[in-house]
Every structure is written in C-alpha cells, then in structure tokens.
Amino acid sequence: MRIPILKLHDLLLVSIQVVLDDKSALELQEDLLQKIHATNAEGVVLDLTSLDMIDSFIAKVLGDMVSMAELMGAKVVLTGIQPAVAITLIELGISLPHIMTALDLEKGIELLKDNGVVHP
Template identity: 90%
Template structure:
C-alpha cells in the first residue's frame, strides 16, 4: 500500500494513516525523494499523528528520509509525534538533531511559512 504524497504549491504533505511496516516505510522514502525531484518542492510536512508505535528500523528510515530530503533542498517538518513514539526514539538512542517538529499539520505548515520555505 502506497502512502499518498500531496502537492500544495511548493510544499509536499505526507500524512501517514497506517501502521508502517518495513516495506511501506522504504516505499514511502523512495516515493518522497522522487516526488521532491519531480516537483522541486522546497518544503515537506511529514505527519506522524496516526503512528502510536515505532521500532528502530522505522525510526531510522524516517531519520534517513528527513536527511535525504534536506540534501535535495527540501526543508522537512515532522508533525504529530505521539508521546510513545517520542519515548521510543529516545530509549533507542535515535537522535534527530536539527529536525523541525510541530504539534500538528497546521502548525507544521505555519513553521515552514515562518522560515520562508513555503509561500501559500
């Protein structure tokens, strides 16, 4: 099952509405990078609101996805991180330095507007 990636001007919106398995996470990573390349998107909001659990592999894929997207010139904001996900990331020792986060999708878009990445 592919996770939809929506384009809004120079912004890509990704809302994960299913539990991520390894295959789906890797497909999302590939799809997002291709979409950034195709659209020249400058910002990405990756909404994790529906994820209430995460394992070390999925956490690594998300971290890698953010790093890869930023290497391609797109600023990424992670939104909707649930308490259990935050706890798991810390307990696994997974560091996501310099990653922008926001409480929800609306605040994530607002953050990208504040730093002049998106112009909606």
C-alpha cells in the first residue's frame, strides 16, 4: 500500500498512517522524490504522528529522504515526532542535523511559511 502524497500550494503533505516496514519506507522515498520532481514543490511536511516506533533502518531512510529532497530544492519539516520515537533515535545514536521539526502539521506549515517557502 502506497502512502499518499498530497499537494497544497507549493507544498507536499505526507502523513504516514501505517507502520513503516523497510519496503514501504523505500517506496515512500522514491514516490516523494518523484512527486517533488513532477510538481516542483518547494516544501514538504512529513507527518510522523502515527509512528509509535522506529528502527535504525527507517530512521536512516527518513534522514536520507530529507537530504535528497533538500538536494532537489525542497525544504522539509518533520512533524508529530512521538516521545518514544525521539528516545529511540537518540538511543540508536542517530542524528538528524539540520532537519526542521514541529509539533504538528499546522506548526510545520507555519515553519515553512516563516522560511519563505509557502506562497498561498
């Protein structure tokens, strides 16, 4: 099952509502990069609110996805990181430097707006 990627103005909105396994994480990465290319999106909000757990491979894929999207010119905000996910990332020693985060989808869009990405 593919994760939907919605377009809103100059943004792409991705809300992960399923448990990510290795295959679905890699599919999401490929789909997101294709959608950025096809729409010339300037920003991406990646909502992780529904993710209760994360492993080192999924964390690496998410970090890579952010880096790849930014190489393509899209600013990325991760939103809704659950406490258990944050703890796991730190315990695994996974650092996601330079990644913008926000508590929820609304604050993520505001953050991109404040950074000049959103043009309604």
